[in-house]
Amino acid sequence: xxxxxxxxxxxxxxxxxxxxxxxxxxxxxxxxxQAAKQQPKxxxxxxxxxxxxxxxxxxxxxxxxxxxxxxxxxxxxxERALAFHAEIGLKHMPTGWxxxxxxxxxxxxxxxxxxxxxxxxDSAMLCGQCHGATLKEWQDGVHGKxxxxxxxxxxxxxxxxxxxxxxxxxxxxxxxPAPERPExxxxxxxx
Amino acid sequence: MTTALINFFKxxxxxxxxxxxxxxxxxxxxxxxxxxxxxxxxxxxxxxxxTAMRDQVAWGFYIAxxxxxxxxxxxxxxxxxxxxxxxFKPIKEVVLFGEIMAVTAIIMCLLFIMxxxxxxxxxxxxxxVIGTINFPVSMLAWDFFVLNGYLAVNLAAxxxxxxxxxxxxxxxxxxxxxxxxxxIPMAFSIHTVTAFLYGAAKARPMWNVSILGPRFLASAFCxxxxxxxxxxxxxxxxxxxxxxxxxxxxxxxxxxxxxxINLFFLFVEIFTDFYSNTLSGVSxxxxxxxxxxxxxxxxxxxxxxxxxxxxxxxxLTPKYRYNFKxxxxxxxLMIIGVYIEKGMGLVIPGQTPDTLGxxxxxxxxxxxxxxSMALWAFGAMIFIALTKFALPKIRASKDFxx
Amino acid sequence: xxxxTRKHPAAINLDRRTFLKGAALGAAAMALPPxxxxxxxxxxxxxxxxxxMNDEEIKKVIDRLEKDYSKQFSKEVKVKVTKPMENVVFGYxxxxxxxxxxxxxxxxxxxxxxxxxxxxxxxxxxxKMKKGxxxxxxxxxxxxxxxxxxxxxxxxxxxxxxxxxxxPPCVDVCPTKATWKEKDGIIVIDYxxxxxxxxCMMACPYGARRFNWSKPNxxxxxxxxxxxxxxxxxxxxxxxxxxxxxxxxxxxxxxxxCVEACPVGARKFGNLADPNSEIRKAMEHFRxxxxxxxxxxxxxxxxxxxxxxxxxxxxx
Numbered sequence: 001x002x003x004x005x006x007x008x009x010x011x012x013x014x015x016x017x018x019x020x021x022x023x024x025x026x027x028x029x030x031x032x033x034q035a036a037k038q039q040p041k042x043x044x045x046x047x048x049x050x051x052x053x054x055x056x057x058x059x060x061x062x063x064x065x066x067x068x069x070x071x072x073x074x075x076x077x078x079e080r081a082l083a084f085h086a087e088i089g090l091k092h093m094p095t096g097w098x099x100x101x102x103x104x105x106x107x108x109x110x111x112x113x114x115x116x117x118x119x120x121x122d123s124a125m126l127c128g129q130c131h132g133a134t135l136k137e138w139q140d141g142v143h144g145k146x147x148x149x150x151x152x153x154x155x156x157x158x159x160x161x162x163x164x165x166x167x168x169x170x171x172x173x174x175x176x177p178a179p180e181r182p183e184x185x186x187x188x189x190x191x
Numbered sequence: 192m193t194t195a196l197i198n199f200f201k202x203x204x205x206x207x208x209x210x211x212x213x214x215x216x217x218x219x220x221x222x223x224x225x226x227x228x229x230x231x232x233x234x235x236x237x238x239x240x241x242t243a244m245r246d247q248v249a250w251g252f253y254i255a256x257x258x259x260x261x262x263x264x265x266x267x268x269x270x271x272x273x274x275x276x277x278x279f280k281p282i283k284e285v286v287l288f289g290e291i292m293a294v295t296a297i298i299m300c301l302l303f304i305m306x307x308x309x310x311x312x313x314x315x316x317x318x319x320v321i322g323t324i325n326f327p328v329s330m331l332a333w334d335f336f337v338l339n340g341y342l343a344v345n346l347a348a349x350x351x352x353x354x355x356x357x358x359x360x361x362x363x364x365x366x367x368x369x370x371x372x373x374x375i376p377m378a379f380s381i382h383t384v385t386a387f388l389y390g391a392a393k394a395r396p397m398w399n400v401s402i403l404g405p406r407f408l409a410s411a412f413c414x415x416x417x418x419x420x421x422x423x424x425x426x427x428x429x430x431x432x433x434x435x436x437x438x439x440x441x442x443x444x445x446x447x448x449x450x451x452i453n454l455f456f457l458f459v460e461i462f463t464d465f466y467s468n469t470l471s472g473v474s475x476x477x478x479x480x481x482x483x484x485x486x487x488x489x490x491x492x493x494x495x496x497x498x499x500x501x502x503x504x505x506x507l508t509p510k511y512r513y514n515f516k517x518x519x520x521x522x523x524l525m526i527i528g529v530y531i532e533k534g535m536g537l538v539i540p541g542q543t544p545d546t547l548g549x550x551x552x553x554x555x556x557x558x559x560x561x562x563s564m565a566l567w568a569f570g571a572m573i574f575i576a577l578t579k580f581a582l583p584k585i586r587a588s589k590d591f592x593x
Numbered sequence: 594x595x596x597x598t599r600k601h602p603a604a605i606n607l608d609r610r611t612f613l614k615g616a617a618l619g620a621a622a623m624a625l626p627p628x629x630x631x632x633x634x635x636x637x638x639x640x641x642x643x644x645x646m647n648d649e650e651i652k653k654v655i656d657r658l659e660k661d662y663s664k665q666f667s668k669e670v671k672v673k674v675t676k677p678m679e680n681v682v683f684g685y686x687x688x689x690x691x692x693x694x695x696x697x698x699x700x701x702x703x704x705x706x707x708x709x710x711x712x713x714x715x716x717x718x719x720x721k722m723k724k725g726x727x728x729x730x731x732x733x734x735x736x737x738x739x740x741x742x743x744x745x746x747x748x749x750x751x752x753x754x755x756x757x758x759x760x761p762p763c764v765d766v767c768p769t770k771a772t773w774k775e776k777d778g779i780i781v782i783d784y785x786x787x788x789x790x791x792x793c794m795m796a797c798p799y800g801a802r803r804f805n806w807s808k809p810n811x812x813x814x815x816x817x818x819x820x821x822x823x824x825x826x827x828x829x830x831x832x833x834x835x836x837x838x839x840x841x842x843x844x845x846x847x848x849x850x851c852v853e854a855c856p857v858g859a860r861k862f863g864n865l866a867d868p869n870s871e872i873r874k875a876m877e878h879f880r881x882x883x884x885x886x887x888x889x890x891x892x893x894x895x896x897x898x899x900x901x902x903x904x905x906x907x908x909x
Contacts, residue, residue, distance in 0.1 A: 141871035142878055143899075144858040149846040151678075151864065154871075162858070170857060172742035176696035179736060180713045182245035182551045187237050187807055188711060238830045239789075240712060240806035249791040249804060309789020309804065309831025312638065316769040316788055323642050323770045323786075331768035331792050391766060393888050394798035470732060546800040547718055547753060548731030 066107035075104035227565015247551035255534030266415020267293030268378030356584035396471030412449035414529035498528035677777035686861035688899035694750030701854030709809030755801035756892030763793035781823035
């Protein structure tokens with residue numbers, strides 16, 4: 001009788017232990033995924049459009065990586081006019097300032113609304129948070145400059161290829177020359 | 192048969208014979224033609240850029256003249272109907288001259304088209320069988336057939352009558368009547384097709400109106416016979432051709448009706464466009480009042496309207512219609528009025544403002560004017576030559592024509 | 594043969610024999626080609642309509658044209674005759690909310706399609722119109738604006754080029770069938786068949802067609818040597834030309850030059866027959882309209898306002 005009790009409890013303990021182990025194994029997977037998300041691949045923006053089309057990269061920034069200066073500095077969350085980076089005149093968004101998009105802790109990353117950090121090259125995801133309709137149109141190939149092949153691989157230009165992220169509205173430019181008026185079109189003798 | 196043909200061509204050489212006045216006239220006309228040929232060489236070499244036509248106004252003075260002359264050609268039938276159908280004897284004699292005028296006018300029309308196209312050597316592309324004529328969809332294709340057909344019919348009628356006369360016998364109505372009957376609907380057709388040429392261009396609101404066809408016919412039937420009446424009076428005076436006053440007065444009655452209808456149609460157009468005041472009426476506004484400082488056609492169209500109204504007033508009054516002095520004044524005013532109103536007064540405003548709203552003021556250049564003058568001079572030469580050829584025969588026919 | 598002479602004093606002393614001799618010599622002289630002409634002129638004169646030539650004849654024509662052009666421009670010029678793709682109908686979308694009137698499309702087109710520089714030909718017209726005026730108000734449109742900067746405040750810009758209509762009035766009126774609509778929707782012109790009557794220019798409601806009033810002049814270094822027989826090959830004097838949706842590019846899957854040149858992404862292009870193409874998506878996204886729709890020409894060129902017009906710095 002004593003022996004049977006011992007076997008039963010051992011079996012119960014083994015079962016409980018194995019259940020516990022299996023459970024932790026199952027829960028370990030989503031954690032692995034979460035870890036993977038925190039280091040997004042460079043081609044995440046490509047996930048937004050069909051492969052094998054091309055997404056152009058964002059233009060190079062003047063000072064990158066940002067952490068080479070900012071690693072040592074603490075983050076100053078007071079909204080103010082910046083001394084350095086003064087040339088960036090922010091004309092974007094009705095309210096908000098630098099840290100609306102840039103992450104305070106990791107200056108080499110941008111910050112999404114849900115706190116996720118993304119690379120600068122995936123900035124389309126950040127722009128798309130507010131400009132959702134435009135993002136949808138861009139994914140369909142209907143927004144932006146169009147190059148590539150209409151029946152083959154198109155080129156989807158990254159938002160920053162055309163828009164300055166801090167002053168996205170296009171500046172006025174000098175137009176190319178007007179056509180000649182018909183009165184001015186006359187025969188000119190050629191050599 | 193061979194002798195008849197040889198005689199026919201022998202008589203054709205009459206064209207080169209005449210008094211000093213004849214040679215002077217042909218010489219002056221020939222000189223104008225020569226100058227025009229020089230201008231045409233310039234145009235052929237450099238392209239149509241020597242004209243004032245540009246993309247905005249791509250049809251100009253040449254097509255304006257073409258349109259007026261198609262009307263003159265169609266009007267020859269006005270003389271044909273009373274003469275052959277109603278056997279109105281006084282007109283019978285002058286029918287031949289009317290047909291000569293029709294032939295001349297058609298030749299001038301075809302020449303005006305030839306100088307207007309950008310690649311004249313390749314016009315054979317428009318021929319049936321060896322080319323690819325776009326019949327029956329394109330109105331220009333229809334114009335090709337009806338103009339050449341009308342020319343052929345008139346040449347046939349003329350040729351047949353003169354051939355009979357040169358053989359010293361009267362012509363047979365059995366042969367001539369079918370040809371002549373055919374020419375009547377053909378005369379209507381050439382002008383209707385030309386009106387449809389304009390009407391088919393739905394891009395041009397001033398042309399895309401149903402009254403264009405009737406307007407063309409009405410203006411043709413007053414200007415064409417008016418030109419002929421002037422010519423007949425010249426023939427009476429200088430060549431002692433026997434044309435009865437009755438014939439001239441009958442034709443001037445018909446002209447009066449046509450001019451009245453023409454003025455009414457003009458009034459109807461003006462009312463519709465100015466009262467409705469839609470954007471399609473801008474062309475007529477440009478024609479009569481100009482737009483902004485672009486007023487180059489305004490003096491011309493008002494001249495045309497005033498001339499036509501004065502001419503109509505004269506023609507309405509029997510006292511003045513039966514007086515040759517005032518009649519001739521009316522005829523000249525009418526011809527100038529219709530020439531302006533149907534020529535430049537139709538072709539240019541139809542394209543102004545152009546389909547994208549631009550106003551380009553078209554003023555013909557010197558080469559254009561010289562070439563046009565040369566074509567008119569050439570037409571005059573053809574008419575005079577054909578008349579010279581036909582006259583002796585017509586005179587001779589008096590002996591055997593009742 | 595007894596000589597017959599006219600006795601009239603003023604008449605020229607010409608008898609039948611002499612006249613016939615002179616006429617025959619004159620005709621023979623005219624039949625001789627000029628000293629420096631080559632057989633190409635006669636071949637060019639008798640060249641058949643493009644659609645009536647079989648492949649062999651087309652090849653001969655292409656060879657001759659390539660030789661002529663290469664000689665004329667001192668560089669190797671290729672003339673293609675790429676056929677339309679199957680199940681393709683081209684459509685074009687233009688966002689007049691975005692167009693800033695910079696005319697980059699106009700000049701990209703001129704460079705790509707070998708348009709004459711002097712006299713100047715430009716297939717695309719950009720019209721400036723006032724905001725708040727009638728939609729597509731052509732009466733007050735201005736092609737010749739030349740401000741310091743575009744877009745100008747209170748204005749919007751409407752570029753117009755050949756609309757490649759489904760129901761084209763230009764094709765109907767051409768007397769020689771020199772212009773026709775191809776299966777992929779592009780309306781093309783056989784420049785060597787066109788006689789230059791300009792009736793198509795009267796019929797086109799969009800002012801899309803241009804005429805070569807004089808021999809076109811393109812500097813050799815600016816010539817684009819990749820040409821198509823029905824597209825951007827150098828044109829002869831006296832022929833009509835117009836936008837062909839860059840037939841030399843689009844039939845090989847590339848975008849027209851104007852689409853690629855537009856810096857603000859106002860131009861969309863694609864295959865209307867493909868429901869997944871961006872032109873179809875554009876038509877679903879935006880409320881498209883066509884110019885002068887009441888004329889029932891059924892253009893394949895669709896306009897829309899993708900955004901509030903001209904949010905660029907200049908155009909408030």
